[in-house]
Amino acid sequence: MSETKTGHITGINSNLLTVEFDTSVEQNEVAYALLGDLKLKAEVIRVRGKKADLQVFESTEGLKEGDKVEFTGDLLSVELGPGLLAQVYDGLQNPLNELAEKAGFFLKRGIYLDPLEDSSTWDFTPIAKVGDKVHAGDRLGSVPEGIFTHYIMLPFAFRGTWEVVKIVPAGTYRLRECIAVVRNENGVEREVTMTQKWPVKVPISCYKEKLLPTESITTQQRIIDTFFPVAQGGTFCTPGPFGAGKTVLQHAISQHAEADIVIVAACGERAGEVVEILREYPELTDPRTGQSLMSRSVIICNTSSMPVAAREASVYTAVTIAEYYRQMGLNCLLLADSTSRWAQALREMSGRLEEIPGEEAFPAYLESRIAGFYERAGLVVLNDGSKGSVTIGGSVSPAGGNFEEPVTQATLKVVGAFLGLSRERSSARRFPAIHPLDSWSKYKSIVDAKKLAEARNILRRGHEVDQMMKVVGEEGTNIDDFVLYLKSEFLDFVYLQQNTFDEVDAATSQERQIYMFDHISSILAQKFVFDDKEQARRYFLELRLILTDMNYAPFKEEEFKVLEQKMNEKISERAEKDA
Amino acid sequence: MRKVYHNIIQIAGNVITVEADNVAYNDLAEVSSGDGNTSLAQVIRIQDGKVYLQVFAGSRGISTNDEVRFLGHPMKVSSSADLLGRVFTGSGEPRDGRPAIHDDLINIGGPSVNPAKRIIPRNMIRTGIPMIDVFNTLVDSQKLPIFSVAGEPYNELLARIAMQAEVDVIILGGMGLKHDDYLAFRNTLDEHGALSRSVLFIHTASDPVVECLLVPDMCLAVAESYALQNKKVLVLLSDMTNFADALKEISITMEQIPSNRGYPGDLYSQLAARYEKAVDFDDAGSITILAVTTMPGDDVTHPIPDNTGYITEGQFYLRNGRIEPFGSLSRLKQQVNGRTRADHRVIMDTMIRFYSDFKETLEKQSMGFRMSAWDSKLLKFGKLFEEKMMDLSVNIPLEEALDQGWQILAECFDATESGIKTDLIEQFWPKK
Known part of the structure; x- marks a missing residue:
């Protein structure tokens, strides 16, 4: 050069x-x-x-x-290779722990460290053989990274067909040591190490085809998995005003979601929230693997007081790392909190460039940028036929909690599920504060569609009765409507609400959700006989208490079974006998 | 000797433009007029040989042939221990008639703290105000605004918290503070013997608007240097709305495209850069920030309170002379209220639940619905709660406030009606 x-x-x-x-x-x-x-x-x-x-x-x-x-x-590029997991980076992939060792308390400017430790060594096992014809993204070998098999691939930037000229035998090698030599049709020879660089704003496209996401990713949050499911390789957004619990919800998802790799991009939000992740994740165990949660996570944090331009880069850095692990046939979940801050970074730059502003001074290209970002999600068939996925969930912080603003609207156009958090529900301490009537999902639920439609119907009609009662009072409501209202409240309390701070209730497995939803559906469908409204109210309160206790009891264990028995007795107490 | 420039080619708003070279971004300059008046100015833009300066004392009276002398460094403030007990202006000049301090100068607006060097906050700050201690506990290193409207006693509240909080150093930043309020603050500090551990940076309403832009940075730079010396520092800022309005003024002068109601697009980043200085250092002290944000028109969706709410760790709503229990929130309370007393959380939840029921009953009452026996109990509870807990004149330690809570509950309800778990009832329910 x-x-x-x-x-x-x-x-x-x-x-x-x-x-x-x-x-x-x-x-x-x-x-x-x-x-x-x-x-x-x-x-x-x-x-x-x-x-x-x-x-x-x-x-x-x-x-x-x-x-x-x-x-x-x-x-602008990131370095990809073994050793990314459990790392904490800033938006430009500077490792923050190493930076703290070097620079102390503050993020001194102008210091750029290697994202991956140069001196680290990995046990390499070759897959490709000399003479093999390979393409970008094809696997040359693998190294173990924690519980994962980390494939070393022909760098994504190598275009065309390459022939493996040399590959090292199994053994321990340094990160940036040459592990293979490849030659292309023009006779150009290049060395391959275990790392490669990739420009963050360009999607990695070394796969055969993108599929329609069908299977859902279990987040273990009942209201999401049952009512507003998210597909593996799909996209969702969680807009909400401040204090509605966006970050708590994102943390709950990042802890309990059944994904192989979770990438958290803390983009322009509070440093304190990242600190909770940084300090707690290494202590928490992922029940599925028995390893610390940190060992399946990568954390990109560019908090609100860190430089604005790097904030914009941080979401791209995160999605590029997600795509990289997808190329190994893994299911990756990217959680970005919050995409509004990223959009604001765009707005700040656009203002300085004196571009003609669009709505609320956001640049005209806001929509296409947001669409381009979410489009990097997907379920793909890789070159060798295996599948991998990137699921993206972005929180949105609309100004004044008003969903009509440009970032929310641009996001809603491109996501597959909308989990709208509402002030009304969070003030009533109904968490997660996802609004059950406003939210929607285009993906398939884990429970029976007919029963789900019936449950939704009860929520909606219960809400109508509630509105009506505000005008005419309880006296003016007939008992059937009143029971409908009680049923919708019951469903809300025992199923939609979930206590993320309780050990058992924090995560509900798919099996448990299907099991409990069946019970609840039959209660909703059951006709009851009551003498008066007061009796009905008390009855549902008691029933609610049993079911809430059930939520706190380990699934199908002794306590759970006792409560289940109690529930059945309670139901038959007031159930209308068949004529 | 530094070069002096005489050619001011533009004066617009509080921004002047000179043709100068070899000037660094963010550097300070002194603008001196013929009559000996000198004002500080800061470089806010450089473009093709033209340097734009925001003049802290305002541009009124500046003439095109005034002298501009660049100082060759950005804004600095002393971090010496001699600052304690002193009062300064927004640009760091003594306001108390005593000599200026130029030891241990540090830059203001320094870089942000590496998240890896922060720790999860874990110490409660006791204020003696039940609505804070019991319901929305203030935590060391928290950043919390008081949302209020003009006329509310927010400065009194701020002063009271400062007096009762057990901190090593108090730093007060006044922005557009009424002179009376400044004197009230100073006298309160003095009466409680706290002035000797306080530093005041005061910009009053009669001072040039732009000068208040420096106040938060000055306060926080000093706070940071004390915190690094293992001190617990409490920073009080009043009123951040004036700060945001000054930002708006400068950005409009610079012909920046406004984003929302005239405020610049980077309002969020600007506010965050200040609030995020609140920190609990790994192996050093801490900075807690309490700021007043007056809401124009009592509108929480106004850009200033809205952006603030997204940055801070909760908020206290001050309305009708009381801290509202519903809008107020301390996001960090979970970190400490599990370790104060076994009944803290249950008192917090139960009383708020009943108070919210009380509000509903009030509504029903006003609509003329019939009041049941239960409704009367709630009405009694609501009255007692407002009197004995919410009133700002109540000044009792947390433990006493919790006992008071049990008393109120026992006066209005029987133990089973409270819905509190049996083991706690046995332990705490007042025996007749």
């Missing part, structure tokens, strides 16, 4: 630099602004004439007009 391309600063406006370049630049390439010994990472986001606009991923304090800028010719 030729020598480094350079330029010099002609304008500084917060984190936006205008740079006059000497030869040429590439859109979205990475550049460094030189401030004494410090190099500040930046990305080219617009070129006009001989001037380029760069967004800087750090504070620009101290830069001067005329300061030198070096262009790298590379797009």
Whole structure:
């Protein structure tokens, strides 16, 4: 390659630099602004004439007009390889723990560390043989990474057909040691190590085809899995005003979801929330694997006070890592909290670029960016026929809790499930505060569709009765309507609400959900005989108590069975005898 | 000797533009007029040889041939222990007539704390206010705004919490503070002998608007340096709405495209950069931030309270001289209220549940529905609760407040009606 391309600063406006370049630049390439010994990472986001606009991923304090800028010719990339799991990165894939060791309490600017530890060694087992013809994404070998088999693949950037010229025998190798040599049709030979780089804003597309997501991912949250399911490889969003429990819900999903790999992108939110993950996940055990939760997680955190431009990069860094593990045939779940902050980062830059604003000053390309991000989810058939998936869940923080705003609306257009959190439910302490009437999902539920439709119907009609009672009072409501209302409240309390802080209730397995939903459906369908409303109210309160206790009892164990018996007796107490 | 520039080519709002070279972004400059007046200014934009400066004292009276001298460094503040007991202006000049302090200068607005060096907060801050201690416990390193409207006693509340909180250092940042309020703060601190462990950065309503932009950063930079010396620091900011309005003014002057009701698109990031300074350091002290946000028109969806709510760890609603139990929230209370006393959580949940039932009953009553025996009990409870718990004049430690809670419950209901678990009833229900 030729020598480094350079330029010099002609304008500084917060984190936006205008740079006059000497030869040429590439859109979205990475550049460094030189401030004494410090190099500040930046990305080219617009070129006009001989001037380029760069967004800087750090504070620009101290830069001067005329300061030198070096262009790298590379797009903003992440390093992929064994050792990503259990890591905590900032939005640019700087490992935060190592950074803390090096720089102390604060995130000093201009320090960029290797995302993967150079000195780490891995037990490599070859899969490909000399003479094999391989394509990008094909497996050359594997290393064990925790409980996973981490496949070392032909780098995704290698186009065309390559022949394996050399591959090392099984053994222990350093991370960046050459493990294979490949040659393409033009005779170009290249070395392959266990790591590779990939530009974050480009989807990894080394697969045969994308399938329609059908199977649902079990989040162990009853209201989601039963009422508003999310498919493996699907997308969902959780918009809600502040204090409605978005982050608690996301944490619950990240802990209990039955995915192989969970990637949490804390994007522009409170640092305290990330600290809870950082400090608690290593202590929590994943019941499915017996390992610590951390060993299946990657955490990307670019909290609200960290540089804004890196906030935008952080969601892409996260989704690229998810796609990488998908290429190994794993099911990955990406949780981004919150995509609104990412959209706001776009808005800030757009404002500095003096682009013509769209609604609420968001840039006109907001919708296509959001769509492009969620489109990176999917269930795919890989080159070798195995399947892998990326499921994306984004929380949205609409201004004023109003869902009519551009980010929520743009998100709703492209996601498969909408789990709308409501202030009304959170104030009533009904958690998770997902609104059962407003939310929707396009995916298939784990329970019987007919029974589900009936349950939904009861929720809706119960709500209508509730509204009516506010006007005419209890006296003016007939007993049938009143019982309907009690049934809908019953369903809400014993099934939709779930206590995420209780050991048992926090996670409900798919089997248990189907089992309990059957019970509840039959109660909802049951006709009861009551003398008066007061009797009906007390009856449902007692029944509710039994079922709530059941939720807190380990499934199908002694206590559970006793309560189940009690429940059946309670039902027959008031059940209408067949004529 | 630094170069002096005389060619101010534009004055718009509180922003002046000079043609200058070799100027670093965010650097300070002194603008001196012929009559000897000097004002600090900060570089907020550089474009093709033109340097835009926001003038903290305002641009009124600045003439095109005034001197602009760049100082070659960004805004700094002293972090020396001599600051304690002192009062400064928004730009760090002494307000108390004593000499300026220039030791141990540090930059303001420094980088954010590495999340890996934070720990989960675990210490309760006792305030003696039952609505806080019992229902929405304040926790060390929490960032919490008081949402209020003009006329509410928010500054008194702030001062009271500061007096009762067991902290090493109190830092007060006043933004657009009424002069009376400033004096009231100072006198309260003085009366309680807390002035000697306090630092005040005061921007009053009569000072130039832009100067208040520096106040949070000054306070937090000083707080950070004390916290790193193992001190527990409490930062009080009043009123952040003025800060946000000053941001709005500058951004409009700079012809930035506004996002919502005229506020700049980066309002969230700007507020977060300040609030996120609240921290519990691994192996060092902590910073707790209590800020007042007055809500224009009592509207919580206004951009300032709305963005604040998304950043902070809860909020206290101050309305009608009381801390509202429903809108108020301390997101960190779960971290501490399980370890105070066995009945803390149950008293918190039960009383709030009954108070919410009481509100419903009130509504029913006002609509003319018949009141049952149960309704009368609730009405009695609501009255007692408002009197003995919600009233801001109540000043009792947490344990006493919990006992009071049991008393109120026992006065209104019998034990089974309370719905409290049997073992706690046996232990705590007042014996007649």
